[in-house]
Amino acid sequence: MTEPPLLSVEDVEVRYRVTSGWFGGADVHAVNGVSFSVAEGETIGIVGESGCGKSTLGQAILGLTSVSAGSIKLRGTERDHSRRTHMQIIFQDPQSSLDPRLPVWRLITEPLHIRGGYARKELIDRATELAVSVGLRPEHVDRYPHEFSGGQRQRIAIARALAVEPALLVLDEPTSALDVSVQAQIVNLLLGLQAERKLSYVLISHDVSLVRHVADRVAVMYLGQIVEEGPALDVLDAPKHPYTRTLLDAVPSFERPLASIAARAGELPSNRTLPTGCFYRERCPWATTGCELPQLLVPADGLRAVRCHLVTGVNETAIPRLASPSASLLPNGAGT
Amino acid sequence: MTAADGDSLLEISDLSLEFRTYRGPIKALNGVSLNVRAGEIVGVVGESGCGKSVTMMAATRLLPEGSARITGGGIRLFGSDPMKLSERDLQHVRGRLVSTIFQEPMNALNPTRRIGEQVIEVIRRHQRLDKSAAAGKAASLLRDMLISEPERIMQSYPFELSGGMRQRVLIAMAFSCEPKLIIADEPTTALDVTVQALILSLIKQKARSTGTAVVFISHDMAVVSQLCDRLYVLYAGRVAEAGTTASVLAAPAHPYTRALIRCLPGLAPPKQLLEQIPGTLPDLLDPPAGCLFRARCREANERCVAVPPLAAIEPARRAACWRRIEETQAA
Numbered sequence: 001m002t003e004p005p006l007l008s009v010e011d012v013e014v015r016y017r018v019t020s021g022w023f024g025g026a027d028v029h030a031v032n033g034v035s036f037s038v039a040e041g042e043t044i045g046i047v048g049e050s051g052c053g054k055s056t057l058g059q060a061i062l063g064l065t066s067v068s069a070g071s072i073k074l075r076g077t078e079r080d081h082s083r084r085t086h087m088q089i090i091f092q093d094p095q096s097s098l099d100p101r102l103p104v105w106r107l108i109t110e111p112l113h114i115r116g117g118y119a120r121k122e123l124i125d126r127a128t129e130l131a132v133s134v135g136l137r138p139e140h141v142d143r144y145p146h147e148f149s150g151g152q153r154q155r156i157a158i159a160r161a162l163a164v165e166p167a168l169l170v171l172d173e174p175t176s177a178l179d180v181s182v183q184a185q186i187v188n189l190l191l192g193l194q195a196e197r198k199l200s201y202v203l204i205s206h207d208v209s210l211v212r213h214v215a216d217r218v219a220v221m222y223l224g225q226i227v228e229e230g231p232a233l234d235v236l237d238a239p240k241h242p243y244t245r246t247l248l249d250a251v252p253s254f255e256r257p258l259a260s261i262a263a264r265a266g267e268l269p270s271n272r273t274l275p276t277g278c279f280y281r282e283r284c285p286w287a288t289t290g291c292e293l294p295q296l297l298v299p300a301d302g303l304r305a306v307r308c309h310l311v312t313g314v315n316e317t318a319i320p321r322l323a324s325p326s327a328s329l330l331p332n333g334a335g336t
Numbered sequence: 337m338t339a340a341d342g343d344s345l346l347e348i349s350d351l352s353l354e355f356r357t358y359r360g361p362i363k364a365l366n367g368v369s370l371n372v373r374a375g376e377i378v379g380v381v382g383e384s385g386c387g388k389s390v391t392m393m394a395a396t397r398l399l400p401e402g403s404a405r406i407t408g409g410g411i412r413l414f415g416s417d418p419m420k421l422s423e424r425d426l427q428h429v430r431g432r433l434v435s436t437i438f439q440e441p442m443n444a445l446n447p448t449r450r451i452g453e454q455v456i457e458v459i460r461r462h463q464r465l466d467k468s469a470a471a472g473k474a475a476s477l478l479r480d481m482l483i484s485e486p487e488r489i490m491q492s493y494p495f496e497l498s499g500g501m502r503q504r505v506l507i508a509m510a511f512s513c514e515p516k517l518i519i520a521d522e523p524t525t526a527l528d529v530t531v532q533a534l535i536l537s538l539i540k541q542k543a544r545s546t547g548t549a550v551v552f553i554s555h556d557m558a559v560v561s562q563l564c565d566r567l568y569v570l571y572a573g574r575v576a577e578a579g580t581t582a583s584v585l586a587a588p589a590h591p592y593t594r595a596l597i598r599c600l601p602g603l604a605p606p607k608q609l610l611e612q613i614p615g616t617l618p619d620l621l622d623p624p625a626g627c628l629f630r631a632r633c634r635e636a637n638e639r640c641v642a643v644p645p646l647a648a649i650e651p652a653r654r655a656a657c658w659r660r661i662e663e664t665q666a667a
Contacts, residue, residue: 049528049529049530050528149616179383179384179555180383180555180557180596180599180600181383181595181596181599181612181613183599183601184599184600184601184610184611184612184613185612187601187610188609188610188612191607191609192609206528206529207601208529209600209601209602210601212601212602212606213601213602213604213606213607213610214601214606214607232606233606246530247529247530249533250529250530250532250533251529251558252529252532252533252536252556252558252559252561252562253558253561253562253602254557254558254561254585254602254603256562257562258533258536258537258540258562258563259533259537
């Protein structure tokens with residue numbers, strides 16, 4: 001019998017009911033059938049633009065938002081309790097994720113405080129130990145959050161997450177609020193902690209170069225679906241799904257001139273009523289016959305899966321793929 | 337009010353500026369020198385607190401006059417000192433010659449008025465056009481920003497538009513009075529990358545086709561590298577390095593510029609530790625004497641206790657670093 005993966009996310013859907021306001025009573029389809037798994041010590045990067053459902057997915061993994069369908073299992077079990085003690089989250093903004101009225105030692109040991117059964121002295125000792133392990137100084141534990149810079153506050157948040165010795169951390173845009181030089185410090189800290197403690201990370205970010213640097217595997221999300229998933233370097237260096245290609249072309253780079261993606265730079269369709277067929281069809285420059293059918297995430301080559309029939313040749317109803325002239329625009333794709 | 341020497345639109349020389357706070361004056365700028373010539377796109381890069389926005393706000397006199405005080409150096413904007421202009425002349429300079437695009441497009445638009453009214457108001461304030469001519473001009477400006485149905489957008493309120501759409505409206509407004517200079521203060525920081533790429537290419541195309549100079553303020557080196565002809569790297573309210581974008585990126589001269597580029601995850605091999613800049617920014621309430629980067633610099637030596645001048649190290653390339661100055665002299 002094979003051991004179940006550390007985290008497995010299966011067909012997860014998250015819908016929010018928008019009950020009041022201008023929209024009447026519509027559902028927001030934030031996550032629409034996402035599956036992936038994370039092995040011990042592995043990092044999976046979730047990339048996508050704002051509104052693609054990546055943060056909602058992160059919160060669903062933690063149990064901070066309830067799933068409408070599908071399951072999230074930790075080491076094969078679905079119980080909430082094990083999730084809370086074995087997974088923690090780091091938020092984007094350490095300014096708002098730390099209670100300004102608590103000293104650092106109390107902040108760091110808040111999870112242990114909630115669990116109960118520790119003496120004050122034990123908590124302070126543990127906090128000091130954790131503070132040192134994230135690069136703070138022992139005397140910092142008596143101070144309050146406002147006395148720290150953004151990077152140091154993010155270190156406090158990381159120390160707090162480590163207090164319960166989790167197996168997995170969800171990192172939700174952990175460096176987006178920080179300057180680049182501070183970002184480098186936090187990235188180094190996260191890499192070091194992972195090597196030391198065999199941590200698994202789910203890294204949610206819009207920053208493709210950060211994900212490329214840190215993640216083993218990457219899942220690209222669009223409108224609540226994974227459109228492409230596979231080893232980070234494969235996907236990010238040779239993207240196959242049309243959306244992944246648009247996204248990567250748009251990433252500012254030292255090596256290329258400004259992309260002329262004007263025609264493709266539309267906006268996400270509304271997630272209140274999901275489009276039929278391929279979600280990316282309206283913005284896709286290669287849209288053709290077959291794209292009006294729902295697309296499946298199927299293996300394209302080796303370890304990669306792509307949700308596009310032009311790449312994989314597989315459609316919902318398995319209609320014979322048409323030899324469309326535009327398909328030849330996709331490298332390695334349609335001609336297989 | 338014509339440009340004084342040749343085609344220099346903005347000239348800032350050795351500008352020092354402080355903000356009054358209850359803890360004492362914060363020395364936000366400690367000698368910034370910068371110039372912008374007609375038609376070029378100039379990047380001003382640095383981390384938060386380096387003075388990039390303050391410099392450009394000082395140039396257009398947008399800083400609160402009670403708390404910000406210029407303590408040294410000077411500004412020439414279209415040949416005159418903005419601090420000495422009358423309110424009337426200042427309005428002319430700000431609307432007609434210079435306009436600014438800010439980071440948060442929602443805060444820069446009036447939420448209670450339709451887009452069209454706001455664009456037309458700006459056009460009519462500075463140009464003699466009747467309402468329908470101004471409306472036509474507004475629509476054509478919006479069309480230039482690849483807004484496919486300008487009439488519908490002009491009937492909308494800001495909250496009905498996405499961030500990228502709002503920013504395109506503001507860029508159209510900034511170009512509406514055919515200014516000579518546009519200051520874009522992190523105009524794409526709040527936007528997604530695909531929208532950012534669109535906005536950057538729109539700014540670049542429009543600026544090139546109208547011959548407008550752009551000062552592009554950003555913390556993102558990669559964005560600046562794709563957009564700008566020249567750049568200034570600021571650190572702690574001083575210019576660390578200036579030069580053509582290609583030359584600075586190919587061989588950064590100042591240790592700070594070098595560290596800033598090397599700490600980006602995109603350039604390092606995956607999973608390797610990134611180069612970090614040790615320490616933190618100097619306290620600008622009481623900045624140390626000498627080179628402000630000295631405490632964090634691996635190459636610092638005893639000469640660095642004196643302030644390094646922004647000296648030419650190559651043609652069209654300047655750096656404020658004693659090491660580079662010594663090397664240049666030795667060569």
